[in-house]
Amino acid sequence: MFSSEYFGFDGVEDQFSCSEKVWERMDEMNGGKHLHFNAEADQRASGFGFYQKELSSEEGFLLSKYQQQEMQHVSLSGYGLVDDLQFHIGSPRLQTCLEEISKLGESSTLIPYNEPKNRNQQPFSLLLNNSENRFKGLNNGDRIVEQSNGMPCTKVEDRKLSTEEILRLAGAKFIQSSSQTADCLSTLSHPFEFAFNGLSNEENDDSELAEFLFASAEKVGFQQFCRANKFLNQCDHWSSKTGSPVQRVVFYFSKALREKIDRETGRIAPKGLGKSHCIDVDQVIMSSSPPMLASHEEIPFSQLAQFAGIQAIVEHTADARMIHVIDLGIRNGVQWTILMQALATRYECPLELLKITAVGTTSKHLLVETGKRLESFSQSLNLPFSFKVVMISDMVDLREDLFELDANERVAVYSAYLLRTMIPRPNQLESIMKVVRSINPCIMVVTEIEANHNSPVFVSRFVEALFFFGAYFDCLETFMKRDDPNRMVIESLFFGEAIRNIVAAEGEERSTRNVKIDVWRAFFARYGMLETELSMSSLYQARLVVKKFDCENSCTLDMNGKCMIIVWKGTPICSLSAWKFL
Known part of the structure; x- marks a missing residue:
């Protein structure tokens, strides 16, 4: 009603802020390291539309273990982190369907509501009290x-x-x-x-x-x-x-x-609603098309979640010489250029191999193209790298043995805006979670829409x-x-x-059924997943992206428990959370 x-x-x-191309170098500022952007960089990363330059031993995109130790000796207020970040949980601006959240939290799988048989009995009541x-x-x-x-x-x-x-x-x-x-x-x-x-x-x-x-x-x-x-x-x-x-x-x-x-x-x-353009949407999302690159470069939300989330992966693989990232929905893969540049400057524990496995059900040729761009980028950094595509006809067919896991590697799972697409198909969602649990990654980073459209x-x-x-x-x-x-x-x-x-x-x-972090918490808990605190370094990365877009009066970074909520002028947009298995 x-x-x-x-x-x-x-x-x-009114708060927030964001970015243009890619993070370039670490300079001394306010007594500590501060990330800057350099649109004048010499070398252009092949296929991604971003700039990079050769990084010295004291430069990097994300904070390595050594750089985090340095930060401990510097006042956090010098970074504008604690003073500027708003750690509060604001009540939702709109009425949410609490009964739906309660029901989803009690069910064994994330099953969407069944539609009422007679919607005529649900008139809009104009209560003007x-x-x-x-x-x-x-x-x-x-x-x-x-x-x-x-x-x-x-x-x-x-x-x-x-x-x-x-x-x-x-x-x-x-x-x-x-x-x-x-x-x-x-x-x-x-x-x-x-x-x-x-x-x-x-x-x-x-x-x-x-x-x-x-x-x-x-x-x-x-x-x-x-x-x-x-x-x-x-x-x-x-x-x-x-x-x-x-x-x-x-x-x-x-x-x-x-x-x-x-x-x-x-x-x-x-029948057939939403089918006419779904192929076009998939093609655009998974490619390095101008709209996708513009969305990444000119709108803050993507980079903000990526830098904070990948910082969490860097921290949880800091002492690993072999890192295996399983991306459940890689899209155009530009997020992994961030990780590569961070690992290329990690001198305290040289990397022997970065392996990325992309999971897909359609458009294998686009995934292969993504892999080629990432391989080209890794070569420009002299970073040992391998890329593999795991193609399945349906997510229910996903199995642990498809990932070629190595006992010596540290595994991280990355899921950006993928799980929400399977809410109407809970069997797929359950299949993915069972496989991830059997792999037992050191961390799973999840980004999802923070809205109740279910x-x-x-x-x-x-x-x-x-x-x-x-x-x-x-x-x-x-x-x-x-x-x-x-x-x-x-x-x-x-x-x-x-x-x-x-x-x-x-x-x-009705396939677009976004739900909020409270629903995902209840769902993940059923698989023995424990929410992990985002470090100050991750929040620092997010804050730097906020400052870079120069819109701090429009955006906030709110904390909902251990989860970071990205907000635009009071409206939650997306959530970033990190998880481990008990």
């Missing part, structure tokens, strides 16, 4: 909350509202206007008692556009499709895939709602997804121009298809 809980304006915090709390936290520093009748209202003094703030504002306006009549378009166009002085014309337009989206989603939930179409016509008229972040996110959600209506009314076949209740799923993707579109606005072709591909191919699946699909066809 839509209620004021969805749009409670808990204090929105606690109206005094709807704008709680909006008077935040540079904003004045004042309304013509003395009630709270938003006036922006020094900065633009974020996408999340506009969506929350629109949600509160929609709830209040809906208490009178939600069917009248003019009511939403001119909500009573609201005079938002100080908003720009674009922000005002965006807020009204988001109201139409909320109204259309409510009508879809009621299965009042004719009424929903009226609001969607307004969304189609005012939204744009080249406009503001709000206009862009509404464009894709409106499109998904129309597809849901078509499916519900039988205008399109109920609710069986349409409105819960819709609102969660809207705010999550709204934050992501907001981030793209910060780092990429509106007409950037790579941004267009990222938004349409990656985000658009995910939105389409979350909103329009039901039952087994």
Whole structure:
């Protein structure tokens, strides 16, 4: 149901920061080592679109065991680490499906909810209680909350509202206007008692556009499709895939709602949703295509998780001469250039061999190409390296004997955004975990989306997804121009298809089912996995990436227990956690 809980304006915090090409050298700064980036480096890493240069004995990307010992003699505050990092666990900005989390935590496998047999019995209830709390936290520093009748209202003094703030504002306006009549378009166009002085014309337009989206989603939930179409016509008229972040996110959600209506009314076949572009998505994700490289280089989240996670692998293999990394979803493999450059500077324990095994079920030729790029990169560093592809038709066919394990090597497992894809197929998920447990790696590093897109209740799923993707579109606005072709591909191919699946699909066809770290904790515990503390060095690496992207007022690195949560303007984006077996 839509209620004021969805749009409670808990204090929105603005922090974060990120990176361009690749980390180049260690310089003395503030009495200690500090990583810098060098876009002028001499040698270009083949196929990856990143720069590197020959590293001296005192330079490196990640902190080796020796460098970590040096850090112990330097005040951590000198790195801006303890003072700047925010170690707090903020309550979720949106209502989550607690019953779902509880049920998932009790089940023997991570099995998604079954869809209700009669969704018509789940209307959206517009509960408008606690109206005094709807704008709680909006008077935040540079904003004045004042309304013509003395009630709270938003006036922006020094900065633009974020996408999340506009969506929350629109949600509160929609709830209040809906208490009178939600069917009248003019009511939403001119909500009573609201005079938002100080908003720009674009922000005002965006807020009204988001109201139409909320109204259309409510009508879809009621299965009042004719009424929903009226609001969607307004969304189609005012939204744009080249406009503001709000206009862009509404464009894709409106499109998904129309597809849901078509499916519900039988205008399109109920089967096959999300199939038309899945091959294209796989091809782009696994290649070194311009959109993928742009996503890595220009948006902070990927590098932030990679540097912190690979630092954890460096630490847990510090005294190993043979290192074997099993990557369950290697994609274009650029993350392993970070590890290679760290190992190339490890003089206290020279490396005899770095072995990387990539697991795949499709597109073997792309995995082979990834291996060739990594081999070329390793040769430029004179690093002993081998690469192997393990191809299986289905993840349930994964076996320990496929990995050619050596008793003298230290094994680490790396999983980035892979486990979530198997939530609809728990037998695959269980198969992977059993194999990983039998291998017993020294560490397993896991990066996952930090969002709840697995609710069986349409409105819960819709609102969660809207705010999550709204934050992501907001981030793209910060780092990429509106007409950037790579941004267009990222938004349409990656985000658009995910939105389409979350909103329009039901039952087994709904394959995008992200869950939060609490659900993964309950799941991993069943296999005897123990969450491992991320070291100060890992958090230091994350903080350096944050500083490099120069957006500390937009991003936070929050800690949820031992897990690091990457946040964009108050909205959790992804989690990084490290695990061992008991």
